[in-house]
Amino acid sequence: MTGMIGKIHDVLRPDRGPDVDRLLARIDALTRLLDAAENHLPAERLVAARTVVERAGARLARSRDHTVVALAGATGSGKSSLFNALARQELSPVGVLRPTTGVTHAGVWGPPAGAAELLDWIGVPPRHRFIAGGDEPDEALRGLVLLDLPDFDSIERTHRAEVNRLLGLVDLVVWVLDPQKYADRLVHRNYLREFGRHKDVTVIVFNQADVLGRTELSRVLDDLRHLLAGDGLADVPLLATSTLEPASVDPLRTVLERAVAGRQAALRRLAADLDVVGDDLAGLLDAAPPGTQVDSATTRRLVDALAASAGVPVVVEAVERAYRHRAALHTGWPLVRGLRRLRVDPLRRLHLSDADRPADPAASVVAATSVPAPNPAQRSAAALAVRSVADEAGAGLPGPWRDAVGSAATSRLDRLPDALDRVLATTDLGLDRPRRWWRLVQLTQSLIIAAASVGLGWLVVGYLVRVLGLPPMEYPMVGRVPLPTLLLLGGLPAGLLAALLVRPIVSVGARRARRRAEQRLRAAVADVGQEHVLAPVHEVLSHYATAWEALGQLRSGR
């Protein structure tokens, strides 16, 4: 779209007025707005704006030397007579039977070449196009393309459809009213009221003025002005004409000459269209953007809920217990350590130990963990948290955008459980290797037990020696206690004591491991929340900000 605008801009540059630039900037703003709003607002709310963008592009890409003027009016108001009076020749058939004109006739003043493309776009077939002016061309109206529209109030519904289509495409509309029908509901309610924003490109003609006397005419014109003011067309030109008196058509001719010479009608019309669309869209963008980020408190609540639903508390509990379990395996009293081995590692029970984790998390298919599936309450809590993110992010936005934020927040809800499970499966819980001090304690324990064993062995050897009647061994004495006895009797409680002494340290370490695992898991869960919940919400919010800012440009360029 932007490319097309650029192209049009290049085409127009030679004769650009200040208006063209501004108009193009506004069309560009509208395009940006539509792009931003596209997936978030109901399509039917944007149809009108889209049509305007398309029409504006199409119209600006075509001849700006021509001004397309439509004569619109009820059946019998004398549109065709007026058309012929302006062309000074019989181009459009005039009749007494109603409705007369069923097709649109076009009169072109000046060379028809440039107008052909325009008329193709408007949809007037070549057989209904005429060169106006005939032998003595009317130079002042050169560039005028005058359309004689069908009526819009007869029983022929097709006429009305044709009029409605064409009224959207022309640059300037001349409404032809007459003494009988000037107060008809249809023309005022369905048509003139709709053109309230197009004052610059609207002209009202009171035709068949000749059937009224002079004083009657001025009273009727006053009445009509009053009605027009009610339609929001208070100061549009109102001209009384009569095709029976050719001179009375001259003011209308002058208006048209000026419009043709100014070449501004097309731009004004498009500008008015943009005004209308801008006002329509304003209702959908009536609040300043609340920022593009969700606030941190909401984010924290989301992470809490997601973590609970993923089973993070269960896992960190397991991490703490696994730490104790593994520390005990290393630092426990070697004599009872074997019993410990019979127990299952808490992390392994959840299929979360190192052996279960693939070497390269990204490359492999991650096996599902055995962390218990979230129960209904946890699932509900996660859904509630997501919903509250949507509520808080969408607060203050206009209704449709609030809905868009809501559906964006929940758009990836069904993929959330799997993503959270992957987090558990792939996050490094920090229990990969045994701690170094465990090994130190283990070594110490081994030394103590070795010492005790040596003492025991020594004593056994001494006992055997005595049993076999050999000369008794001399034990080295430590104080008054033989060394082997000291080794045995000191080593056993020493090991037990050492195991007891490291317990508080293991506790501290277990808690620290738990904290670290919790931090890592929460960070990973936060990433998942970011990707699955916050990112779509942020996208909507930033689109809203874009659309809001574009609307400002669209409406400021008047």
Added chain:
Amino acid sequence: MTTHGDPGADPRAPVGEGSAAPVLGEALRRLRGALATTTYPLAVPSAAEARRTTRALITQLDDYLLPRLARLDAPLLVVVGGSTGAGKSTLVNSLVRARVTVPGVLRPTTRAPVLVCHPRDLAWFRQAELLPGLTRTTRPSDDPRTLQLVSAPALTPGLAFLDAPDIDSVVDANRALSAQLLAAADLWLFVTTATRYADAVPWELLRTAQLRGTVITVVLNRVPGPAGEEIAAHLSEMLAAQDLAAAPLFVVPETEVDGQGLLPEAATTHLRAWFDRLAADPDVRAGVVRQTLDGALAALHPTVTGLAAAIDEQTDTALILTDVVEAAYRTARQTLTQGLRDGRLLRGEVLARWQEFTGSGEMLRQVQARIGRRRDRRSKAATGRPGAAGEQLQTALESQLATLLRAAAAEAAETAYAGWQREPAGAALLDPELKEPGPELSERAERLIRDWQRGVLELVAAEGGGRRRAARGAAYAVNATGLTVMVAVFASTAFIPTGLEVAAGAGTAVAGQKLLEAIFGDRAIRALAAKARDDLLARIDALFAEEADRYLARLRAVEVRVGLGTALRRAAAAVENGRRAAALTARTGLALPGADR
């Protein structure tokens, strides 16, 4: 000449054969009563139209049908209607040869209706039986709620002209009033012009009048001299295409008006002559009255049936809306029962606390081996101080259940909201706060659970007095038993562990069950748990009913009443039967004098 308007003549002469008229009148009054009670509070697509139709029907009954049926011999009312600027007022003035209504160039000209009749008929129209809603005046007025009465001696007695406002100008009141007047016409003099005759708006009215059986006469006014024949031929064709070939067509040429604002006498001669003949022949006049009346009565049945259908749509829509809300909260209840039934609620927090409460996870898995240590725990519980573990279990139960309740209620509210929004009638009743669950739902949910827990404890205490378990129950504190029962509510799938549960890791919960059974006795726990669950579900039902009522109250507030449709249908059928019995048009086919243009 005739007996119209003569107080001496029998004014309540029976209609048709026999005494069908009072029956028909009674049926009409019943129908009016039934119509007056109808309401269309729900914004279904048909409602606006139905409301308008109902109003129009009541007006027509009051304005025309009831008074006309009561006095079939009253003067013939010709309503002159048509587009703005068609020259209706000028035509009326010219027909009665007096300036009785004010024509003008400003559109719309006539805003208040003017009725012109012979002085002898004035009394009847002044009685205000016909068009009772319009105040009679003798002076010109701009108030559309008045009816100016003018007597014109030049008019043939038995005939009255009503100059109605236009049907298509910007003044909306005019359109409504002229529709009301046309519905009260014995004969519609439709005035159009050479530029107007193909307008869409009047043709729609003509079609309506034709369907209603109103006698129509067409005047093509303001015809420019030479083209008259051609235009008249075209208009006749169009009339014939609309099945209106029988309507006489008069052409009035565009001429200068005289000083009084009347058309030259020559221009309206045929029309005047035609009306004179109509007025002079009582049979033809009565025929016109009867045909229009019969047509209007005949049109009642399909119209009222249509209204009855609109009423049915109201009741149907109300049912649909109720269903939507009830389904949403039924689903919420199912979510909860499901959560309670399959024991999954036990898996996380509650399970952990339960394990803490009964000992440790390992202990529970190896319950037989460690029964001794558990006994210590039990004796601690038996001292009446449930301890931290018990309290934690209670809190865990409470928060899990509360979250589940809140989420289910939020989802139900959202579903109900979306469901109502899909229906235009529902969308009209909605207001944004309904999208959220009711105020303070969390507090109410928590209170509900605390009440239930208290109830369970009371239940356990009350049951403590009975049977074999009593001896054993005495050994345990009520608190501990109560907690156990609560857990049982969540854990039991009729105490049978399903393969799924075991596979999903809920085996511990089932093991817990077995333990409980071992301690307390299978039947006692089962009975207590069943009672506790029923109690919980009843409380949840009450909460959800309260929530659903936020929607249903709005529906009740608009009062969609049942049975009105049937009443309408019955009343319409009675009118139709009465009309057939009265045989208004059976005597003679209507032979209007031909239009000779």
